[in-house]
Amino acid sequence: MLRTKNPLLYIGLTATVLLSAAPLYFMLVMASRTTDEIVSLPPPLSLGGRLFPNLDEVFANPDVLFGRALVNSFLVATVATVCVVVTSSLAGFAFAKLRFKGRNILLLFVIGTMMVPVQLGLIPLYMLMTKLGLNGGLESVTLPFVVAGFGVFMMRQFAQQAIPDEMIEAARVDGASTFRIFFSIVFPALRPAAAVLGLLTFMERWNDFLWPYLTLDSEHPTVQVALSRLSSGYYSDQSLIMAGTFIGTLPLVVVFIVFGRQIIGGIMEGGLKA
Amino acid sequence: MAKTEARVAPYAFVSPFFIVFAIFGFFPLVYTLWVSLHDWSLLAGNQGFVGLANYRELMHDTDFWRAMTNTIGIFVLATVPQLILATVLAQVLNSKLRARTFWRMGVLLPNVTSVAAVGIIFGLIFARDYGIVNWALGTIGLDPIDWQGHRWSSWLAISVMVDWRWTGYNALILLASLQAVPKELYEAARIDGASAWRQFWSITVPMLRPTIIFVSIVATIGGIQLFTEPLLFGSGINAIAGGSTGQFQTVAMYLVQQAFTGQRFGYASTVAWVLFLLIAVFAIINVALLRRIKSVD
Numbered sequence: 001m002l003r004t005k006n007p008l009l010y011i012g013l014t015a016t017v018l019l020s021a022a023p024l025y026f027m028l029v030m031a032s033r034t035t036d037e038i039v040s041l042p043p044p045l046s047l048g049g050r051l052f053p054n055l056d057e058v059f060a061n062p063d064v065l066f067g068r069a070l071v072n073s074f075l076v077a078t079v080a081t082v083c084v085v086v087t088s089s090l091a092g093f094a095f096a097k098l099r100f101k102g103r104n105i106l107l108l109f110v111i112g113t114m115m116v117p118v119q120l121g122l123i124p125l126y127m128l129m130t131k132l133g134l135n136g137g138l139e140s141v142t143l144p145f146v147v148a149g150f151g152v153f154m155m156r157q158f159a160q161q162a163i164p165d166e167m168i169e170a171a172r173v174d175g176a177s178t179f180r181i182f183f184s185i186v187f188p189a190l191r192p193a194a195a196v197l198g199l200l201t202f203m204e205r206w207n208d209f210l211w212p213y214l215t216l217d218s219e220h221p222t223v224q225v226a227l228s229r230l231s232s233g234y235y236s237d238q239s240l241i242m243a244g245t246f247i248g249t250l251p252l253v254v255v256f257i258v259f260g261r262q263i264i265g266g267i268m269e270g271g272l273k274a
Numbered sequence: 275m276a277k278t279e280a281r282v283a284p285y286a287f288v289s290p291f292f293i294v295f296a297i298f299g300f301f302p303l304v305y306t307l308w309v310s311l312h313d314w315s316l317l318a319g320n321q322g323f324v325g326l327a328n329y330r331e332l333m334h335d336t337d338f339w340r341a342m343t344n345t346i347g348i349f350v351l352a353t354v355p356q357l358i359l360a361t362v363l364a365q366v367l368n369s370k371l372r373a374r375t376f377w378r379m380g381v382l383l384p385n386v387t388s389v390a391a392v393g394i395i396f397g398l399i400f401a402r403d404y405g406i407v408n409w410a411l412g413t414i415g416l417d418p419i420d421w422q423g424h425r426w427s428s429w430l431a432i433s434v435m436v437d438w439r440w441t442g443y444n445a446l447i448l449l450a451s452l453q454a455v456p457k458e459l460y461e462a463a464r465i466d467g468a469s470a471w472r473q474f475w476s477i478t479v480p481m482l483r484p485t486i487i488f489v490s491i492v493a494t495i496g497g498i499q500l501f502t503e504p505l506l507f508g509s510g511i512n513a514i515a516g517g518s519t520g521q522f523q524t525v526a527m528y529l530v531q532q533a534f535t536g537q538r539f540g541y542a543s544t545v546a547w548v549l550f551l552l553i554a555v556f557a558i559i560n561v562a563l564l565r566r567i568k569s570v571d
Contacts, residue, residue: 009366016363017380020442023395024387026406030398039404042413087290094287106288113299117499117553119526120546121302123309123539128302144298147291178283207388209502210526214534224390231394231506238398245391256386260379268450 024249030242031055038238054243058230065219066244069226076142076222077205083146084201085194092155093186097168098178107156113149118210129215136217145205151197158193158269159186196266199259203252223248310543317537328544338545340520341528342552344429348504348524349497352433357490359441364448365478378449381442392435393506400431400507422508428522435503440496444489451485452478487564494556498549501526525549 030038032051037044059066094100095107125144129135134143163186171181187194209224216225230244256263310328313321332338363381371377384392399406400421408418421431455477463473479486504522505513514531516523523531525545533542 006369009369009371012366013371013377013380016442017377017383019438020380020383023392023399023438024383026399027391027395038398041404042409043404043406087294090287091291094284098284098287100281100284103284106292110291113295115495116299116303117495117550119499119501119529120306120550121299122530123533123543123546124302124305125298126533127305127309127539128298143294147294149291149295152291172280177279178287182287203386207390209388209390210530214530224388227388227390227394228506231397241394242398245394249387249391252386252388253383256379256383260382261375264375264378264382264446267446268453 024253027242027246027249030239031246033239035237035239038242050239051243051246054239055247058240058244058247061230061240063218064226064229064244065221066223066226066230066247069221069223070247072138072220073206073223076138077202079142080145080205081198081201084148084151085198087147088151088155088197089187089190089194090182091152092157093159093163093182093190095152095156096159097163097165097186110149110152114153122211122214125211126215135215136220138216138220140215141208141212141222144211145208148201151201154197155190155193159190162193163189192262193266195259196262199255199263200266203255206252306543306546309540310547312540314540314543315537316534316539324540328541329548331541332544332548337520338525338528341516341523341525344425344516344520344522345498345500345524345526347425348429348432348436348500348522349494351429352436353490353493353497355433356437356441356444356493357486359437360444360448360489361479361482361486363441363445364452364482365474367445367449368452378446381445383442384439385443387439389439389502390506392439393503396431396435396438396503397507400434422517422522425521428504428507428517432500432503432507432522435507436497436500440493444493447489448482448485451482455481483564487561490560490564491557494560495553498553498556499526500524501530525552 028051029044029047031054033044033048034050037048058064091110095103095110126135129140134140167185168181171185176184207224208222209228212222212225213228216222221229227241227244227248231241311323311325313324313327315321367374367377367381387395400408402408402418402420402422405421407421411418419427421427459477459481460473463477468476501524504516504524505527507522508515508517514523514527514535516527526549529542529545529549532538532545536542
C-alpha cells in the first residue's frame, strides 16, 4: 500500500474524476445552447439558457418519437430486470445449495455463455424474430434478455456465502418443500445481491444499442435508437442532439448517484468478477 | 413424495434460464455456422448450400481485411493504456483515502453513460471545425486535426472514447482483488526498503495477475466487438461505412453492413464466425503473454 497522506494522490484522483465528468458537463453545456453558439470559437464552456426550449423541440420531432422512446426503454428495461432477477435467483440458489445430477456441467455452461460475443447470434436472432413475427416490436428486444448467465453466476456466488446450509436443512426437516424454502428463506436473504443485479441489468438494458438498432422499426424506438436517429440522417442540429443525449443519460446518472454506494459495494464483494 | 420433490425441484429452478437461453442464445449461435455455409439473403432467403465458398471469398476480401486492421489497431491502441491506467488507478484507490466512496463513484461514472451517448458526445468534442479538442490544440499553437479524416486520428479518437468509458470500471475490478492481497507482504517489503514503485511491480502486479487476465479478456471481447462508438463517431446517412474510405469501419460494422445493407446473411455469418475465432485467438495470446508477468523481476 502506498503512503497515505500524499497530496499527489488527491491531485491525481481529482484530475481523474474531473476527466470522468467533463464530457458529461460539455454535453449539458451544448444541450443548453443554440447550435450557432456551439459552433463558434472559442466553444462555450458555461451553461446557456436554451435547455428547455431545446428539449421541447426534441420531444416535438415526429421522426424521433423521443417521448415514446423513453417510455419504451423504461418498459423494456423494467421487464428484463424483474425477469433476470427472478430467473437468476432461482438458478443461482439451485447451483449454490442443491445437489443434482449434471450440476457442474450446467454451471460451466452458464459461465461459458458469458464469453460469447453478441454479434455471433445477431443474424439468426433476426431470422428467428422474423419467423415469430416479432421483429420491429418491443418483444424482440425484451425476450432474449429475460435471462442472463452473468446474473445466474452472480447470484450463485452470493447464495453460497449468504445462506447457511443448516437453515435449509432445518426447514426441510420441518417438512417445507424446496419452493417454500426458496420463497420464505432464500429469496429474502438474496435481496442485497438482487438489488445490485437489478440495478446493473436495468442500466445495461437502458443502454443497449446494437440489437435494438437492428431490429426495432421506426414506430418503436428505444432511447438509444432515438438518439442515433437524432444524430444521423437528415436531421443533425447539434444542440438538439445534445439535448436528447442529456435526457437519455440523465435517468441513469440519477440512479447511479442514489444507488452508487450499493453498486460499488456489489463490485467490491466480487459479484462482478467471473 | 417429498423425496421426489427434492429431486425434481433443482431442475425446475434452473430450467427457466436454460429454456430461454436455448431459444435465444444457443440456437442462434449454432445456426450462424449453418447459415455461413449457404448463399443466404435477407429477402430471397436460402439460395442453397455453398460449403466453404463464403470463407474463401472472405480471405480475398480487401474491405474485410481493412476492417480487421482497423479493429485490431483500435483495440491495441485502446486496451494497452487502459489496463496500465486501470492498474495504477486501482493502486491509488487502495490507499487509505478520505471520501473513498466518492472517488470510486467518480471513476465509475463514465460507465453509467450509454455507448450511444459516448459516441455522440465525443463526436462533437472531436469535431474538426468547432470541437473542443481542436480549439484546445489551437490555443497552444498547434494546427487543428481532422479527427475523422485520417486513419490514425480516428483510431485515436475512438480509443479515447473506449478508455474514457472503461478505465474506471476495470480499476474497480482490480481494486476488489487488490484488497485480498495480504497486507503483510507490503509491510515486509517496506521493512526491506522497497520503494512504492518496486512494491507495485513485485507485489501488486504479480498478485493481480489472475484478475488482470480476466479484465484483459473481457476488454478483448469488448474491443473486438467494437461497434457503437465508431458508428456514432461517423454519423450521417452512411455511418455504417466508417468514414469516407472506411478508415474506421470495424469488423462488427462490416458484419452489420453485409447483413443488412448488403442483405448477405450467409456472408455476414461467415464474418461473425471469423470474429469469434479472432476473439478466441486473442484470449489465448492474452493468457500466454500475461503468464510471463510472473517472470518479470
